[in-house]
Amino acid sequence: MATSRQKETDRAKLLTRRAVLLAGGKLALFSTLIGRLYYLQVLESDRYTMLAEDNRINLRLVPPQRGLIVDRNGEQVATNQQNYRVVIVSEQTRDLEATLNRLGTLIPVSERDRRRVLREARRKRGFVPVMIRENLSWEEVARVEINAPDLPGIGIEVGLSRHYPHGTASAHVLGYVAAVSEAELTGDPLLELPEFKIGKNGVEKTYDLTLRGTAGTSQVEVNALGRVIRELAREEGQMGRPVTLTLDMGLQRFVMNRLGEESASVVVMDVHSGAILALASNPSFDPNQFSKGLSAKDWEELLSNPRAPLTNKVIAGQYAPGSTFKVCVALAALESGLIAPTYRHTCYGHIEVGDLRLHCWKHKGGHGTLDLYQAIARSCDVYFYEVARRIGLERIAQTARRLGLGTPSGIDLPGERPGLIPSREWKLAVVGQPWQLTETLMLGMGQSYILTTPLQLTVMAARIANGGFMVKPHLARDLAVSDRISERSGQRAQARQQAQPESLGFSPAHLAVVQQGMNMVSNEPGGTAFSSRIKDKAMALAGKTGSVQVRRITMAERLAGLRKQEDLPWHERDHALFISYAPVDRPRFACTVVVEHGIGGSRSAAPIAHDVLIEAQKLAPPRSRQIAEAPPSRG
Amino acid sequence: MALQLDSLNQQQLTFGRKLWRINWSLLVLLGATASVGFAMLYSAANASFEPWASKQIMRFGFGIVMLISVALVDIRVWMRLAYVIYGVALVLLIAVDIAGVIGMGAQRWIALGPLQLQPSEIMKIALVLALARYFHSLSIEEVGNPIYLIAPLIMVLLPVYLVVIQPDLGTAVLILLGSGAIFFVAGVRIWKFIVVTGAGIAAIPVGWQFLREYQKNRVLTFLNPERDPLGAGYHILQSKIALGSGGVVGKGFLQGTQSHLSFLPERQTDFIFTMLAEELGMVGGLILLGLYTLLLVYGYAMSLGSRSQFGRLLGMGVTTTFFLYVFINIAMVMGLIPVVGVPLPLISYGGTAMLSILFAFGLLMCVHVHRDVRIGRRGLDNEG
Structure with a gap:
């Protein structure tokens, strides 16, 4: 009985000794955690704070308005026109196709646009608006707006697009603007904005840098998915300078x-x-x-016309x-x-x-x-x-x-x-x-x-x-x-x-x-x-x-007698x-x-x-x- | 003889006396720690009790009731049931593995009606119970004899194998280390640990072959986080950014940008410590570590205060397992060890984890309530 009790006590003592050893180990490990916490939160805090800000804040370019072109009498020959676009945010609509169909009953939406929208909506994140059609007439805008409650996710955006009031008459002098091609990228981030357009011909091309202006910036807070939470600061860009032509x-x-x-x-x-x-x-x-x-088809026609328009x-x-x-x-x-x-x-x-x-x-x-x-x-x-x-x-x-x-x-x-x-x-x-x-x-x-x-x-x-x-x-x-x-x-x-x-x-x-x-x-x-x-x-x-x-x-x-030119x-x-x-x-x-x-x-x-x-x-x-x-x- | 009498009286505790012996301050401490978790879940849901905090509070309440119930059950009953529980846990583990083979993929859960059961969670507790009972029955001399170590080793390695093939490396490591601690406090010679550890390190190149691709990636990414900053390394990098940007006092409750802008993955479960340290800073982190340390001190005091080897081993096993959870989780989110799916006990959102932790604390409390009960080698009353 005594030995048994003695043994029991020995066992308890051994366990206590071992337990103290183990506790020492645990204490050491916890100290490691505290040391790491100190390293991350005190020693390296500045670096990580910067990284967190980088994560959170996204600098976005705001494209500038293109400068106007006027003739010698001040008549505007190239202007910026408000361009109404209808867009869809796919995450706000339950059935994308049904919504597109309903929109199709209000304004014409071509089969090609429909397919493109469905494709883009699949590829892009759900909160990124996908453009369905642009250059809507005022009447079409009204029709969409009135039916807005039945068109979840559909919205109207206003953008600016280049307009030439004189159309064909000034085309060869002014040229035109179009989306930037791969070869035209210079590293200027402005050129990489998807909707940005530059002068492709004529005066629009020669004086592109003058007309282009400088981009503004918008600081936005984004989450990990890239969704914009709010705008923190905004610096407006500068509109392109006007170009005055000698043209009458x-x-x-x-x-x-x-x-x-x-x-x-x-x-x-x-x-x-x-x-x-x-x-x-x-x-x-x-x-x-x-x-x-x-x-x-129109493009083909322009290219094949023997009078080379x-x-x-x-x-x-x-x-x-x-x-x-x-x-x-x-x-x-x-x-x-x-x-x-x-x-x-x-x-x-x-x-x-x-x-x-x-x-x-x-x-x-x-x-x-x-x-x-x-x-x-x-x-x-x-x-x-x-x-x-x-x-x-x-x-x-x-x-x-x-x-x-x-x-x-x-x-x-x-x-x-x-x-x-x-x-x-x-x-x-x-x-x-x-x-x-x-x-x-x-x-x-x-x-x-x-x-x-x-x-x-x-x-x-x-x-x-x-x-x-x-x-x-x-x-x-x-x-x-x-x-x-x-x-x-x-x-x-x-x-x-x-x-x-x-x-x-x-x-x-x-x-x-x-x-x-x-x-x-x-x-x-x-x-x-x-x-x-x-x-x-x-x-x-x-x-x-x-x-x-x-x-x-x-x-x-000549001997046979010249044919008449007519x-x-x-x-x-x-x-x-x-x-x-x-x-x-x-x-x-x-x-x-x-x-x-x-x-x-x-x-x-x-x-x-x-x-x-x-x-x-x-x-x-x-x-x-x-x-x-x-x-x-x-x- | 007074001692004898006193212990005799302990053999049959009335329900009232048991309740009296429950350490209510431990419950308060558990409640305080869990409350930190509730607050973080409230923040994780952008200042809302839904969907996480409210559920977690209910689970905690249910868990506390369970804890008390477990504590009131006679410790000898737990000892008698130890092998049975272990056996049931083993069968369930095999069952999920088979279901996994049939279902062609990783399977860790068993659906029991509306309840989702994770057999590996049960096994962690069952193994502690079983090992405590086994070593309780060994004398010091027997513990020194390697032959007596074969049975418990099999008891450990069998579930480890079953968990590894699930595959759930984190739990396997947790079981191994937890069991090792019981072997250690039970008195197994220290040189044997050195030998086993050495053999284990030597076996790493062999074991590497058996790892799944994603597990290899995790280890490689841990060794070199820049290897894949947008893929496997992304989580740990974002976690470190969140921690570091928290600074000493943090960004303020509900103000963690990394957490609230979703840069931090799994902010309500595995990475909840990161969120806490981002919002409440190093101060918050140290307070939580302090609470955990206090809980561990309680665990040690209760374990070592038991008059039975079973009680002491059970208490130490529970305390050490708890410690391992805390350490592995926090070390992981700080980038000290590879990413393993181990929740932060009492804080992380999750039903099974919360209940199994409180069940384990119930066993610890049971050891405390029955601290003066002596148990014979074979589990019979006052045999010695």
């Missing part, structure tokens, strides 16, 4: 109307400042459809200048000193070069004996074959370059093409054959290899008209304000002064000869554009016609060109008209220039000009 929307509209169905381009430019007053490429497209989203022909259409180039050849001849204005040459309707016979456009009988003035006025090919033969390719090409041909004019529009002034080296390198004498002769009437854009022809006309000064076309009214806003005003004023027009170094007397020739084109009987003369002397225009073959006339055809299919007819300026005595505006397949410059291009130049002078009476047309300053 009234004139632009007039030009577009005047062109009607023609596939044509028209430019009106201030000969002193280079300010573009009208820049029209017809047919055009409606940029508003681009912001609303274009249907695949998406191409801005003024800057990207390259044509042989034809007889309009004779003003350049004449100037080159005078500058060379080899030809005097009184130089006379007799036209029998053709000229022989080796075995080849080159024809004048007036191949029956010819023009008879002409001096330089008359040769320009009547556009005698034979006279200019002879002039070109005498002065040679190099002099012609050099003068053409000085007049602004063969290189991009530098207008503030994307997609301008350079044209082409051929040279011996160029032909050997590209065509692989040496330059031929006949080609020099053909160049005398603007036809071999040479390519120009309507805008370059306008620059050429302006440089002749303004007395031989460098002039560069531009669309933004005051580049100093738009582009150089950050610079101090003193520098800006200085930049303005430096922008005195630079002389091209032509002799004023020689320019006067060419001007007189161009005057006779439209103001003397026998001139090729006499029928398009402006009868009001104060507004009179001077110009030069041109027609360009788009197909080669074979000898057999009998040819549209795409085989000659292009019609006309360069001009007005008024004759104090030139202000240069105007180029190119009518694709318009048969003849005097026939279809000159009448348009006639109307356009009258309108331009009516819209901008001479007195106000001096102030408005300060030449642009740029560095």
